[in-house]
Structures are given as structure tokens and as C-alpha cells.
Amino acid sequence: MASRAVIAGVGITPATSPRKQTSSSVELVQQAVWGALEHAGASPSSLDGVVIGNIDGFEGTVLGAKHLVRRLGLGAELPVSILNTGGTTGGNLMQVAARQVRSGDRQRVLCIGGPTFFGARDLQAAINTNSPMIVEQPLGMGAYHMGAFYPSAYQDRFGASVADFAVSAVQDHEHAARNPYAHLRNTLTIDDVVTAKPLSSPMTMAMVCPVSTSANALLVTSQQAAVTLRPTPVLIRAMATSSDPYLGGGKNDFAAMENLAILAQKVYQLADVRNPREEIDVVEVFCPYAPMQPMQLEALGFAPPGGGIGLIRSGATRIDGDLPVNLSGGPLCTNAGVAGELAPYVYVALQLMGDAPEAMQVPDARRGLAHGTGGTFFQFENLAILERQERS
Amino acid sequence: MRLNPSAEARDPVPVLGIAATPLVAESDAVLDELVFDAVSRALREAGIRKQEVGLSVTASLDIYDGRSISSGLTNAASGGYLAQSYRIEGDAGQAVVAAAQTIAAGDADLAVAVGVYNPEVSAPDRRAFLQQISNHGFEPHFDRPVAMSGETVLGLHAGRVVDSGDLTEEQLALIAAAAITRGSTRERSARTTAVSAADVLASVRVNGVLRELMLPAEATGAVAVVLGSLARARRALHPRAVLTGWGQATADTTASGQWLVDPAVAARRASLEAYDRAGLAEPAEQVGAAELTAATPALLAPTVDALGLAKSATELCPSGGVASCFPGVANGALRLLEAVEWLEGNGGRAVAHATDLLTGPVAETATVLVAEGI
Amino acid sequence: MTQPTITTQHVHWDLDYDVHLGATWGRFMHGLIERKILANRCPECSRVFVPPQAYCESCFVRTDEWLELPPEGAVEAFTVAWHGFRGGPTPPYAIAGIRLDGASTLLMHFVRGLDLSDPDAVRAQLPTGSRVRAVWAEERTGQILDIAHFEKV
Numbered sequence: 001m002a003s004r005a006v007i008a009g010v011g012i013t014p015a016t017s018p019r020k021q022t023s024s025s026v027e028l029v030q031q032a033v034w035g036a037l038e039h040a041g042a043s044p045s046s047l048d049g050v051v052i053g054n055i056d057g058f059e060g061t062v063l064g065a066k067h068l069v070r071r072l073g074l075g076a077e078l079p080v081s082i083l084n085t086g087g088t089t090g091g092n093l094m095q096v097a098a099r100q101v102r103s104g105d106r107q108r109v110l111c112i113g114g115p116t117f118f119g120a121r122d123l124q125a126a127i128n129t130n131s132p133m134i135v136e137q138p139l140g141m142g143a144y145h146m147g148a149f150y151p152s153a154y155q156d157r158f159g160a161s162v163a164d165f166a167v168s169a170v171q172d173h174e175h176a177a178r179n180p181y182a183h184l185r186n187t188l189t190i191d192d193v194v195t196a197k198p199l200s201s202p203m204t205m206a207m208v209c210p211v212s213t214s215a216n217a218l219l220v221t222s223q224q225a226a227v228t229l230r231p232t233p234v235l236i237r238a239m240a241t242s243s244d245p246y247l248g249g250g251k252n253d254f255a256a257m258e259n260l261a262i263l264a265q266k267v268y269q270l271a272d273v274r275n276p277r278e279e280i281d282v283v284e285v286f287c288p289y290a291p292m293q294p295m296q297l298e299a300l301g302f303a304p305p306g307g308g309i310g311l312i313r314s315g316a317t318r319i320d321g322d323l324p325v326n327l328s329g330g331p332l333c334t335n336a337g338v339a340g341e342l343a344p345y346v347y348v349a350l351q352l353m354g355d356a357p358e359a360m361q362v363p364d365a366r367r368g369l370a371h372g373t374g375g376t377f378f379q380f381e382n383l384a385i386l387e388r389q390e391r392s
Numbered sequence: 393m394r395l396n397p398s399a400e401a402r403d404p405v406p407v408l409g410i411a412a413t414p415l416v417a418e419s420d421a422v423l424d425e426l427v428f429d430a431v432s433r434a435l436r437e438a439g440i441r442k443q444e445v446g447l448s449v450t451a452s453l454d455i456y457d458g459r460s461i462s463s464g465l466t467n468a469a470s471g472g473y474l475a476q477s478y479r480i481e482g483d484a485g486q487a488v489v490a491a492a493q494t495i496a497a498g499d500a501d502l503a504v505a506v507g508v509y510n511p512e513v514s515a516p517d518r519r520a521f522l523q524q525i526s527n528h529g530f531e532p533h534f535d536r537p538v539a540m541s542g543e544t545v546l547g548l549h550a551g552r553v554v555d556s557g558d559l560t561e562e563q564l565a566l567i568a569a570a571a572i573t574r575g576s577t578r579e580r581s582a583r584t585t586a587v588s589a590a591d592v593l594a595s596v597r598v599n600g601v602l603r604e605l606m607l608p609a610e611a612t613g614a615v616a617v618v619l620g621s622l623a624r625a626r627r628a629l630h631p632r633a634v635l636t637g638w639g640q641a642t643a644d645t646t647a648s649g650q651w652l653v654d655p656a657v658a659a660r661r662a663s664l665e666a667y668d669r670a671g672l673a674e675p676a677e678q679v680g681a682a683e684l685t686a687a688t689p690a691l692l693a694p695t696v697d698a699l700g701l702a703k704s705a706t707e708l709c710p711s712g713g714v715a716s717c718f719p720g721v722a723n724g725a726l727r728l729l730e731a732v733e734w735l736e737g738n739g740g741r742a743v744a745h746a747t748d749l750l751t752g753p754v755a756e757t758a759t760v761l762v763a764e765g766i
Numbered sequence: 767m768t769q770p771t772i773t774t775q776h777v778h779w780d781l782d783y784d785v786h787l788g789a790t791w792g793r794f795m796h797g798l799i800e801r802k803i804l805a806n807r808c809p810e811c812s813r814v815f816v817p818p819q820a821y822c823e824s825c826f827v828r829t830d831e832w833l834e835l836p837p838e839g840a841v842e843a844f845t846v847a848w849h850g851f852r853g854g855p856t857p858p859y860a861i862a863g864i865r866l867d868g869a870s871t872l873l874m875h876f877v878r879g880l881d882l883s884d885p886d887a888v889r890a891q892l893p894t895g896s897r898v899r900a901v902w903a904e905e906r907t908g909q910i911l912d913i914a915h916f917e918k919v
Contacts (some may be wrong), residue, residue: 002498054481055461056454062529063453063481066755069644076644077661080757081490083822084454084481086461092478096490102497103403145861148845170618175910198848198885199894205849243472245823246424246465249816249872254843375464389691422788428828442826458783468823512783524781539864621809 005098006233006389007349008108008219008226009040015183015214017333018118025064026071029114031181032259032339033072036217036279041230042108043091044074049109050383051081051097053089053338055116059099068114085372088241090341091382097220107225113346116337118213118282132240133152144208144289146248146377151291153254155202157206158306160291162202166193167312169207169290176329178359183212183334202291209335216339216346218248223389232388237367239268248377257292257299260373260381271385273367276301280385281365282324282351283317284344286372290330296371297325302312319362327351327360334385344370345384352388395625397764400671401636402497406625407763409438409618410632410729415580415611415719418518419510421458427469427508430616434504435471438618441630445618446500448477449483449491451507451721453750455525458512465589470506470616483507484615485724485746489638491619500623506616509720518610529750535646542687543607545702545752547599550690554601559690561601565589567689568606568715575712581719582609606688608718608749615725633732636741637672637762639665642731643755651753655691656698658758659684659745670762672741676704679762680740684728685714685747699745699760704742710734721748728761735765756761790820793832794806799910805869807831813870817910837900837917839866839873844892846882858882864898864916875900876915892918 011032013023021032028115028307037044061067065082081100085092090113095107141185154160170190196206208325226233242263250256264276275280285300287293294308302323303311311317317325326332328347331340348368350356365388374380397404411433413419413426421429427450427739435442448470463479480486486506487501512523516688522684526542553559566589573586581655587605595605625631641661644650650657663675671680682701686692686709696702711730719726724746731742741764787795790806794817797804805815808822808828815817816835840880844862860880865871877898898916906912 002496006716025898056481058460061532062455062525063750064532066529066642066751067531069642070645070648070755076648076650077639078642079661080642081486081640082481082757083464083478084461095757096478099490099497099499102499103493104496105493144849145845145847148847149863152845153843153894155889185848200848201846201885241476241478242474243467243477245468245473247817247871248874250823251863251872254863259474375461379464379467420786420788422786422791422820425788425790425820432821432826432828455781458785469821471826473823473826510786512785514784528781627885 003102003104003222003224005101005220006238007224007236007386008221008229008233009036009216009231010346010349011039012346013033013214013216015336017183017213018211018213019266021118021213025115025118026068028213029068032215032217033074033110033112035218039231040219042219044169047074047078047108047110049100049106049240050078050112051083051093051109052112052114053083053093055084055086055089055337058116058337078352085342085380088341088372088380088382090338090343091345091372092241093342094218094220094223094345094384095239095241095382098239101220101222108219108221111220111342113216113339113342115213115215115339116212130192144203145200147289147292148203149248149254150264150295151202154291154295157255160309162194162204163190164309165202165207165291167191168287168293169193169310171312171318172290172326172332175327175360176333179328180357181214181330182273184210185333198296203289207290209331212334212336212340214334214336214339216342218342218346218349229357232391234352235387235389237385237387238267240266241272241380244377244379246376246379252316252378256305257295260296260299263381263383267383267385273385277323280323280367280369282327282348282362282368284326284328284330284347286331286341286344288335292352300352303390319360324362327362341372341374346374348386352386393766395622395631395634397634397636399670402669402671404622405492405495405509406622406631407617407621407633407635408440408625408628408631409434410434410621410732411437412615412726412729413613415582415613415703415717417611418514419612421510423462423508423510424466424469426510426614427466427506430614430684431470431504431506434616434618437630440502440618442471445471445502445504447494448472448475448504448506449487450477450479450508451482451487452479453481453721454721455528456509456511467507468739471504483721483724483746483748483759485761486757488617488639488724488728488761489640489759491617492635492638492663495619495621501621502576503619504616505619505725506614507725508614508720509722511613526702526750531646540646542749542752543599545651545754546688547602549652549753550602550688551600552652553690560662561593562589564601564606564689565592567692571709571712571715572605575716578711578716580717581712582611583715586743608714609716611717611719613719613722615722615727615729617728622716631766632763633735633763635761636764637666637670639663639669639760640757642757643753645755655753656694658747658756659695659760660698662758662760666760666762667700672762675700676706678741679706679743680738681707681710681734682743682745683709683711683713683731684745685723685727687714687749687752695745699743724759728763731763735763739765788820790818794818795908799906799908803837803866803900805833805834805835807833814868815871816866816869816873835866835868839864839869839898841892841898842872842894844877847886848885862892862898862916875913877917878915879917882912
């Protein structure tokens with residue numbers, strides 16, 4: 001019987017660099033999974049499914065989830081779905097689990113975000129195998145080069161400077177300083193960002209995500225199955241994904257995130273959001289490269305074309321602004337692969353539940369927007385509107 | 393034509409189109425071309441355009457595809473341009489289940505499930521390459537270093553079956569020969585010659601008692617399925633069958649040894665879910681044919697039993713099963729295609745069962761689909 | 767006496783692939799050997815694809831018509847990699863998204879002949895719309911680097 005899906009519990013481990021991490025992948029995932037069960041007040045035997053991601057080329061294992069899942073103390077019988085849509089895997093986990101619940105097939109599905117990048121010796125080389133082989137990879141295009149095309153075109157169109165792009169980096173770091181789970185918690189000035197080592201123009205090293213190690217988990221249940229659980233349930237009000245073609249050459253205008261804008265229209269329509277700026281209380285966007293954030297905010301309808309940087313500069317997207325963005329610090333401060341892309345959903349859920357760490361909790365957040373993106377030239381986008389469900 | 397699925401089925405989901413590319417030893421095509429070929433054929437058969445599709449789910453494995461995030465390449469071919477899509481790393485049966493769930497959830501009226509398999513290796517090297525890949529799928533610290541592979545797990549299980557006196561090698565060979573012969577005349581088969589038990593025993597020894605002809609007949613290609621809601625299906629060109637039930641389950645890992653004593657446990661759990669959805673109280677009486685996936689003759693009886701079809705008149709693998717054609721992770725969709733074609737000739741109900749054989753029965757995820765003729 | 771704990775173990779992938787090109791890309795690669803840039807067109811929306819595509823992802827139909835494009839076009843976006851990666855070209859190097867005359871898609875390729883010594887002076891050298899032309903490699907074997915790079919016209 002068709003039903004609605006809610007988020008009823010989350011678990012996160014504090015992030016570190018791979019070098020400083022003392023736990024194994026299995027141990028981190030165990031911590032996150034048990035954290036989620038504890039937060040929810042759910043027993044492992046009450047689960048009936050697991051949805052997990054593996055980005056094999058980055059991990060040194062193939063479908064490692066098959067073996068990992070049986071070491072989590074959840075028994076040996078849970079059905080396991082293993083997704084791999086590259087970077088966007090994390091965001092897709094929630095959507096797949098939600099459909100399993102909405103179809104009536106499952107009541108309580110645990111989404112697991114593992115520390116994908118943990119253990120890779122040459123992560124950049126692994127990531128670069130995703131660059132379209134044969135046609136684009138031989139051109140020395142790695143992930144951050146692909147990311148640089150967007151701000152480069154934006155710069156050309158709107159005259160943005162490197163210092164302009166630095167604004168979101170400074171803010172994400174300021175927010176991460178309040179998030180005990182974030183990896184990079186140092187604050188930065190505009191000058192720090194601008195004078196950092198140039199990477200792929202117009203980006204500097206301070207504008208790109210770190211390689212982090214952490215795990216997280218998200219419990220998706222039917223509304224019925226959430227009744228006896230502890231947190232205030234968060235309804236998955238609307239969700240969707242959208243994709244661009246594989247080759248970078250298939251884009252139209254690099255100065256805008258067109259695919260995301262198309263997706264946003266769809267999701268707002270599903271949720272009947274008429275004025276995003278006014279109706280959304282908290283946002284987590286996935287911007288592993290700082291210049292992407294203003295572009296994403298424009299695509300999401302929070303600012304007009306060319307207005308994204310001004311929006312951030314105005315303070316509106318700070319924790320005390322009217323549209324707080326990336327209170328977690330976003331991937332610029334913590335990027336743990338699949339866990340990194342599940343994180344926006346985890347953090348928005350926490351905010352709406354009122355269960356975020358005090359220093360980063362937005363008061364009275366009722367409706368939130370969580371976003372993920374990834375793949376070659378960021379071809380994949382996922383988006384969801386989440387809403388707090390007061391218990392009657 | 394009237395769509396009148398059984399009232400007992402909880403959420404009947406019509407199959408509006410189902411198509412395969414040629415299934416050959418090595419496909420001379422880029423992965424996404426195979427996907428496009430299968431998906432566009434299935435859509436054309438259904439009389440539906442890509443732009444109407446609500447969700448595309450692809451089943452493929454990066455490690456066969458030689459690319460990290462190979463779904464980036466195949467995504468548009470599955471219909472994903474400016475639309476919803478994702479990729480499961482596993483057998484296509486899982487993609488079919490996911491697509492059916494989406495329709496049952498009311499989240500789409502039309503959904504595509506496609507499996508693609510064309511390991512990026514040239515034919516002469518194929519077996520060695522596939523087993524190397526299979527070894528990579530095992531637990532890295534304990535299993536991989538001791539050369540665990542799908543074939544080894546299958547060999548261990550078959551050896552135990554013979555040692556325990558359940559079946560002799562000759563009996564294993566007879567089962568294999570019967571399946572291969574049955575499928576040999578069919579167009580889609582990879583093994584096109586009838587064989588005897590002696591022929592099977594004389595074929596190359598691969599692992600333990602297992603000869604080459606006791607293992608699946610490798611093929612490559614893509615198979616796509618278009619599913620629709622019952623409402624939408626009434627205006628489709630020519631629905632081919634109705635999915636009345638589906639289920640999915642995952643088995644335990646190496647150390648537990650469950651794969652040795654109860655190798656079809658995932659099939660059993662998946663079938664219970666599927667029969668429950670389909671409202672089938674007596675599958676042994678109610679199911680006319682079962683296109684199941686038994687990687688070796690030693691796995692046939694456990695699988696039939698797990699599906700609740702032991703001591704039944706159910707026709708087993710009319711197509712010859714995986715002994716005649718096994719297109720890797722596209723197998724689940726091929727089993728469904730064979731089941732649908734059987735229903736078109738015979739009516740009634742059929743079951744399609746598949747697993748991802750990357751690591752043999754170890755940690756396998758099995759799917760069971762129940763379909764009805766129209 | 768405490769035993770040291772072993773915390774990591776080396777795991778290695780050593781996989782060689784022969785990746786299938788298919789007929790469409792195969793034909794394109796062959797064209798490169800002959801110093802031709804081949805493209806194809808969607809019969810429904812008429813978009814022209816280079817590199818060619820076996821199908822149009824938007825109309826979802828097979829492409830059919832082949833054509834040759836001039837080796838010249840305009841730069842729509844570019845970046846300079848100041849930092850490379852293992853196995854990649856030595857930085858700094860510039861990559862651009864180039865709209866060849868007549869193409870609907872962008873072709874990604876190197877642009878050489880720019881002065882990359884001063885990061886601040888780079889953008890002015892290749893503004894959007896700059897005309898560039900392909901420079902062919904002397905030895906061509908049927909791969910994208912048969913076009914060695916593009917240079918400003």
C-alpha cells in the first residue's frame with residue numbers, strides 16, 4: 001500500500017583527514033549506523049532494508065558493501081541495495097530508500113554513507129578515470145579542471161573576481177567552525193583564500209574540498225513506523241534527480257547551472273513552493289568548489305543570474321540570516337565521498353528535527369532544501385524538500 | 393485486448409515493452425549504444441517516447457565497464473537526459489524491482505529498467521578477466537589473497553554436493569546437458585549445439601568437478617523493460633504481461649558458510665515477498681513456468697526448492713536458462729523476457745529469478761518476479 | 767611487551783581493459799587520421815554533435831547524417847590547470863570548450879601558444895569568442911590527440 005516516507009533518525013561521525021583517522025571504514029560505519037539507531041530509538045531487528053553506495057574505482061574494493069553490511073551488528077538477513085552514481089550516490093540513497101518505503105515494500109530502511117575516499121593512495125587518479133575516456137580524459141581534465149569551467153565562464157559573463165568567489169569559502173568555513181563533526185574548522189579571510197596556491201583558474205587551493213574520512217547514516221521509515229521513534233519526523237515532501245549528458249561538451253552555458261535550475265523547478269512544483277527565498281528556512285548545497293555556490297543559489301531561485309555573490313555578501317545566507325546556507329560548512333570543509341553526499345540530507349534533517357549541535361542549530365526551521373551534485377562536469381543533480389512534522 | 397490482472401495481486405504493474413540487443417560473445421559497441429538500442433526498442437514496442445518516462449534505473453558494474461561511474465556514460469542512453477535516473481550495481485532484476493516499486497509508490501506512471509553487460513575486454517582473454525574481476529569482489533583482506541572467486545565458490549559447493557552423495561558428477565552432467573539441449577534450438581542461445589552428458593564431462597575442467605559446460609553460457613548485450621501503471625497501460629500499444637509480484641533479498645558473506653549449506657536462501661526470502669505481493673498461496677500449483685538462475689547443476693535443486701516449486705509440474709527454464717544464455721548483470725531482465733515469451737504462448741503465471749553472480753552465492757542479492765499472461 | 771598494531775594493508779588493482787569504441791566513435795577516430803573532423807546530426811532536432819553521438823539524448827533517436835566540420839571555431843569557456851595530476855600532462859596547461867563552426871556541442875581540447883607565466887594576465891588572452899584552429903599531430907593513430915591542440919587564429 002502506498003505511503004509517505006519520513007526521516008526518523010541520523011548518525012554522523014566526526015570527520016578527520018584520512019591520515020589522522022584511527023578507526024577503520026567498518027568501525028566508522030558501525031559508529032554511524034548505531035548512532036542513527038540510537039538517535040531514532042530503533043532496534044536493529046526493526047529494520048527491513050539497507051541502501052548503501054560504493055564508488056568502486058575510488059575504494060579499492062568492488063561492491064565492498066556486500067561484506068561490510070554483515071559486520072554492522074544488524075544480522076545477516078537484511079536485503080541490501082548497492083547504488084553507484086558516483087559522487088551523487090549519497091543523495092540518491094535517500095531517494096531510493098524513500099521509494100522502497102513509499103511503495104509499501106519496506107517500513108524502515110537504513111541509508112549508509114561510507115568513507116569512500118579512505119585508503120585511496122592516489123585519489124585524483126581514481127577520480128580522473130571518470131573523465132570521459134577516449135575523448136576528454138586524454139586532455140588532462142581532472143575533477144577540478146571540470147569544476148573550473150563554470151566559474152571561468154561566470155567570470156567572463158558577470159565580471160566576478162577571485163576575491164568575489166572567495167566569499168562563500170569564507171562563510172562555509174565560518175559555519176564549519178560551529179560544527180563539531182566538520183573536518184576543516186579553521187576560519188579564513190578573503191585574503192587567505194585569494195592568496196592561496198592557484199589551482200585551475202579562477203580557483204585557488206582554498207576553494208576546493210578536502211579529502212575527509214567520516215561515515216553517516218539516515219533512517220527512512222513510513223510515517224506509521226516513525227510513530228514510536230524518538231525524533232520529530234521529517235517528511236520527504238518532494239524529491240527528484242536530473243542529468244546532463246556525459247561529455248562536458250554537451251552543456252549549453254557554463255555560466256549557469258542549467259540542469260539544476262530545471263530540477264529546482266520540478267521539485268518546487270512537487271512541493272508547491274511558490275517563493276523559495278521566503279518558504280525555505282535552511283539549505284545545504286553541495287559545492288565542493290567554492291565558486292559553485294553562488295551559481296547554485298542562482299539556479300535554485302534564491303538570486304537572479306549574477307546575483308549569487310551579492311546574496312552571500314549581504315549576510316542573508318549566514319546562520320543568523322533569513323536563508324542560512326551550509327551550516328555544516330558543506331563539502332568545502334568536509335567531503336567524505338558517499339558520506340559527503342548524504343551529509344546535506346543528514347544535516348537538513350537534523351536542523352528540522354531541532355537536534356543539530358546547539359552552536360549550529362537554526363531556530364524554528366520547518367522546511368529545508370538539501371542538494372547533491374557530482375559526476376563528470378557535475379552532470380548529475382539531486383534535490384529534496386524536507387519538512388518537519390509536528391506530532392499531534 | 394483487456395488488462396485484467398488477478399484481483400489477489402496487490403499492485404499489478406504491466407510490462408509494456410521488453411527487448412534485448414543481440415546477445416553475443418562480445419558486443420562491438422560502446423556501452424551506451426547497447427543501452428540505447430535495448431531501451432529504444434522497448435519504448436517503441438510500448439508506443440512510448442523517452443520524454444514520458446518518469447524514471448530510468450540501470451543495472452551495470454563499473455568494474456566490468458572499465459570506468460569509474462560508468463553510469464555517467466550510459467545515463468542518457470537509458471533515457472536519463474533532464475530526467476530521473478540512477479544506477480544499481482547488481483543484476484537487472486534489481487532494476488526491475490526498483491522500477492516496479494516506483495510505480496507502486498505512485499511516483500511515476502512509466503519507468504524503464506535496463507541491464508547492460510559488455511566487459512571491456514577482448515574475447516580470448518575473457519574468462520581470466522572475469523574471474524579476476526570476481527576476485528576483486530571478495531573481501532579484500534581475507535578472501536582476495538587466497539584467490540577466492542565466483543568459480544571457486546561454485547566449485548566448493550558443487551564438490552560438497554558430490555561428496556555428500558546428493559548427486560554424482562554424471563548426474564550433474566545430465567542436468568547440464570538437458571538444459572543446454574533444450575535451449576540449443578532457440579535464437580537467443582549462446583550454446584547452439586545439443587550435447588550429451590558425456591560431452592559435458594569431456595568439456596574443459598574449470599574448477600573442482602565443474603566443467604565448462606556446467607557453468608553459465610556467457611553472452612554480452614543489454615536488455616530493457618518498460619513498466620507502466622495499470623491506468624497508463626490501458627492506452628499502451630501492446631502490453632506483454634503483468635508483473636503481479638516482486639521481492640529482493642541478500643545472502644550472507646563468506647565466513648558464515650551459509651552459501652555452502654543453504655545457497656539459495658536469498659531466493660527463498662525474495663520469493664516469499666513476491667508470492668505475498670502476487671497473492672499466491674500455492675505457488676507449486678499456480679506457477680506454470682520458472683525461468684530461474686542456477687549457475688551450476690548442483691544449484692538447481694536448492695533453487696527450485698527455495699522458490700517453493702519442488703514436487704510441482706512447473707516447467708523449469710524452458711529457454712534452457714543460464715546454461716543457454718547468461719548475459720552477466722543483464723540476466724535478470726533476460727529471465728523476465730523469457731518468462732514473458734512463455735506466457736505469451738501459454739498464459740497463466742510464470743516466475744523469473746536472478747542473482748548477481750559476481751561472487752557466486754556469497755553475499756548474492758536475488759530477485760524474484762511473478763508475472764501473469766494477459 | 768605490547769605488539770604494534772597493523773592498521774593498513776596494501777590493496778592493489780591492476781586491471782587492463784580493451785575498451786570498445788563502437789562504430790560511431792570508431793568512424794570519428796578514423797577521420798582524425800585523415801585530418802578530418804567528422805560530426806553527425808540528429809534527424810529530429812538537427813543538432814550537430816562533435817564528437818559524434820550514436821543517438822540524440824534529448825530526442826532519443828538515432829543520429830543518421832554525417833558531415834565534416836571545419837577545424838576552426840570559437841572558445842566558449844576555458845581554464846588553466848596550474849596544478850596537474852599523476853599521469854597527466856605537466857602543468858600549467860590550458861583547456862577550452864570550443865564550439866567548432868557548425869557544431870551544437872562543445873569540443874574540449876588543449877589551447878597552446880598562450881603566455882601562462884602570469885596567472886593574472888591569462889584571461890585577457892582568450893576572451894569568450896576567441897577564434898581558434900586545430901593543429902594536427904604529425905603522427906596520427908586514431909585517437910583524440912591526433913589533434914595535438916588548438917591555437918588562436
